[in-house]
Amino acid sequence: MFDGNLEDMIMTTRLGEVVKWARKNSLWPMPFGTSCCAIELMSVLTTKYDISRFGAEVARFSPRQADLLMVAGWITRKMAPALRKIYDQMPEPKWVIAMGACASCGGPHNSYAVLQGADEVVPVDMYVPGCPPRPEAVIDAVIKLQERISRASGDETRQGAALAPRQEGA
Amino acid sequence: MNTTHPAVTDLRTETMTLNMGPSHPGTHGVLRLLLEVDGETVVSAQPILGYLHSGKEKIAEHRTYHQFIPYTDRLDYVAPLSNNVAYVLAVEKLLGIEATPRAQYIRVLCCELARISAHLLWLGTMAVDLGAVTIIFYAFREREKLNRLFEDLTGVRMNTSYTRVGGLAWDLPEGFESRVRAFLDEFPSQLKEMDGLLTRNRIWYDRCRGVGVISREDAIAYGLTGPSLRAAGVAWDLRKARPYSSYEHFEFDVPVEEAGDSYARYLVRMEEMRQARRIALQAIERMPGGPISVPDPKITPPPKRRILCSMEELIQDFEIVVFGHRAPKGEVYHSIEAPKGELGFYIISEGGGKPYRLKIRSPSFCNLSAMSKMVEGRLLSDVVTVISSLDPVMGEVDR
Numbered sequence: 328m329f330d331g332n333l334e335d336m337i338m339t340t341r342l343g344e345v346v347k348w349a350r351k352n353s354l355w356p357m358p359f360g361t362s363c364c365a366i367e368l369m370s371v372l373t374t375k376y377d378i379s380r381f382g383a384e385v386a387r388f389s390p391r392q393a394d395l396l397m398v399a400g401w402i403t404r405k406m407a408p409a410l411r412k413i414y415d416q417m418p419e420p421k422w423v424i425a426m427g428a429c430a431s432c433g434g435p436h437n438s439y440a441v442l443q444g445a446d447e448v449v450p451v452d453m454y455v456p457g458c459p460p461r462p463e464a465v466i467d468a469v470i471k472l473q474e475r476i477s478r479a480s481g482d483e484t485r486q487g488a489a490l491a492p493r494q495e496g497a
Numbered sequence: 498m499n500t501t502h503p504a505v506t507d508l509r510t511e512t513m514t515l516n517m518g519p520s521h522p523g524t525h526g527v528l529r530l531l532l533e534v535d536g537e538t539v540v541s542a543q544p545i546l547g548y549l550h551s552g553k554e555k556i557a558e559h560r561t562y563h564q565f566i567p568y569t570d571r572l573d574y575v576a577p578l579s580n581n582v583a584y585v586l587a588v589e590k591l592l593g594i595e596a597t598p599r600a601q602y603i604r605v606l607c608c609e610l611a612r613i614s615a616h617l618l619w620l621g622t623m624a625v626d627l628g629a630v631t632i633i634f635y636a637f638r639e640r641e642k643l644n645r646l647f648e649d650l651t652g653v654r655m656n657t658s659y660t661r662v663g664g665l666a667w668d669l670p671e672g673f674e675s676r677v678r679a680f681l682d683e684f685p686s687q688l689k690e691m692d693g694l695l696t697r698n699r700i701w702y703d704r705c706r707g708v709g710v711i712s713r714e715d716a717i718a719y720g721l722t723g724p725s726l727r728a729a730g731v732a733w734d735l736r737k738a739r740p741y742s743s744y745e746h747f748e749f750d751v752p753v754e755e756a757g758d759s760y761a762r763y764l765v766r767m768e769e770m771r772q773a774r775r776i777a778l779q780a781i782e783r784m785p786g787g788p789i790s791v792p793d794p795k796i797t798p799p800p801k802r803r804i805l806c807s808m809e810e811l812i813q814d815f816e817i818v819v820f821g822h823r824a825p826k827g828e829v830y831h832s833i834e835a836p837k838g839e840l841g842f843y844i845i846s847e848g849g850g851k852p853y854r855l856k857i858r859s860p861s862f863c864n865l866s867a868m869s870k871m872v873e874g875r876l877l878s879d880v881v882t883v884i885s886s887l888d889p890v891m892g893e894v895d896r
């Protein structure tokens with residue numbers, strides 16, 4: 328048995344707070360890297376920038392094991408269904424970061440083949456500007472997302488993104 | 498009832514269709530493969546492309562020659578600088594001009610640093626694909642140093658858009674040469690570290706040796722270029738065969754291997770990094786002085802300060818920026834030895850500031866075409882080895 332003051336050893340809190348704390352500090356990203364931004368995303372994950380310092384380094388290439396989708400690169404019309412499918416396969420709660428100009432708004436590729444932003448098919452929580460964004464910017468986005476998770480009300484933590492996919496013409 | 502069991506010889510197996518990609522860590526981006534497998538053995542592999550098609554060739558028809566430079570970054574985004582050089586060389590050929598000696602040397606320096614950077618990325622990713630995860634951290638440590646240099650030179654880490662028709666965006670920053678030299682001086686020992694972890698490594702050797710073999714004849718027939726061709730015993734390097742941008746002034750060796758397998762491709766690229774370092778050092782040592790852009794007001798816009806003060810120069814600048822360079826009618830093709838192989842631009846001009854048609858001959862696209870042949874009859878796990886040893890970049894394949 329233990330001897331000592333019980334109050335020193337036990338912390339009382341609400342379950343929701345603990346869950347949020349755990350979620351915030353163990354984001355498992357699924358890098359959906361299609362193009363140039365994916366190369367910078369690799370820099371974020373490796374030496375020097377090393378995102379593991381912020382508790383988001385366990386990159387999973389299976390959507391079923393991830394809760395943070397990082398869309399890095401332009402999404403073509405041919406790719407869009409695959410992106411949506413991957414998003415749908417991820418377990419709740421889940422979040423999406425659109426890294427770079429292309430994933431945010433099509434970037435320089437204003438053409439017949441490219442979606443003008445990944446948010447045409449998946450709900451995006453965080454947009455990172457830049458072409459490509461610096462690794463610091465991506466880390467900043469992850470930290471901001473963590474803050475958002477820890478601030479979220481009960482409902483929002485369940486559902487991840489509060490946004491619905493953008494409607495055509497909306 | 499008399500049930501007869503089929504004799505063992507009558508049993509047949511069926512092949513299975515397996516879909517790999519377009520989101521798969523082993524396919525270097527967004528390559529999709531339709532594999533027909535018999536057990537673990539690959540019967541056929543059909544690449545399905547277009548998941549990254551952004552219509553760059555079409556975009557080019559609506560951009561002036563200068564405006565298209567940023568799009569060339571986004572072809573082989575692993576080595577943007579050498580794409581920039583390839584493109585402006587084609588445009589310069591169309592316009593019938595030649596860059597100044599200093600610009601040419603700086604372009605050589607850029608191409609070779611880009612080659613090291615591209616090969617480092619290839620090394621890291623190939624090692625990860627084959628399970629040697631440590632290497633990528635070593636490779637990216639070096640790549641970060643290069644990114645720092647590129648940032649110094651061009652203002653950004655990637656997607657540099659540094660060259661201009663008739664020259665360069667700006668001159669080398671102060672002290673750049675010494676910083677490049679410092680990097681190049683310590684690079685061999687760092688490379689040796691990676692080399693020591695892989696080259697004589699039994700697992701690495703077993704997984705690469707004899708995997709994805711292509712014969713000399715097939716390599717030529719498929720139009721392979723770059724390290725993949727040289728690993729099949731063909732000593733073909735555009736820097737030697739058709740020197741451009743003063744490459745004839747530089748001393749370097751073209752590494753060639755005979756085996757034509759993944760291990761040979763690995764060896765060739767490792768040696769190419771050493772040779773690239775040699776060329777870069779020579780470029781710094783013999784860097785000529787002088788202007789970085791051709792002193793022709795129809796090609797090079799005047800400096801900003803003068804534009805703001807004089808009507809004449811304002812008009813010149815306006816002409817180049819709005820209408821583009823006055824290109825003559827004609828067709829040109831120019832190619833360089835990019836890290837992946839022959840990168841060529843074919844421009845058809847009807848006169849005026851925009852191309853009528855621009856075709857990009859990308860090395861990754863042609864190299865990838867040989868992949869199906871290389872994996873047939875091999876194990877499923879060899880597919881990953883073959884793809885990474887061919888080192889395709891999908892931005893360049895789909896364009």
Ligand code: SF4
Pocket residue numbers: 362363364365399400401426427428429430434435457458459460571656
């Ligand atoms: S935002 Fe820029 S760097 Fe990123 S994928 Fe698009 S073009 Fe490439």
